[in-house]
Amino acid sequence: MATLLTRHIASMTEMREPHKVLEKSGGEPVAVLKNSALVGYFVPAEAITVDSNRVASMDDIKVALASRTVITRPVLDYLKDK
Numbered sequence: 341m342a343t344l345l346t347r348h349i350a351s352m353t354e355m356r357e358p359h360k361v362l363e364k365s366g367g368e369p370v371a372v373l374k375n376s377a378l379v380g381y382f383v384p385a386e387a388i389t390v391d392s393n394r395v396a397s398m399d400d401i402k403v404a405l406a407s408r409t410v411i412t413r414p415v416l417d418y419l420k421d422k
Contacts, residue, residue, distance in 0.1 A: 348369070
């Protein structure tokens with residue numbers, strides 16, 4: 341049996357009424373099983389946040405790199421000799 345990535349499971353029969361599956365899971369992803377085999381995952385819209393999928397712009401990357409210079413500079417200096 342595959343390792344499940346969620347604590348909630350539902351059978352294909354239960355998926356006939358997806359609103360009940362969502363209520364039971366409390367808005368968390370649900371593993372869908374058929375004959376005790378994993379078919380897939382049912383992920384409610386509220387489990388996915390828009391902010392977590394934002395693509396960084398080049399300016400965002402430059403700011404992040406500049407803010408980490410104090411941490412990364414010693415490592416880069418050390419690696420120059422290697």
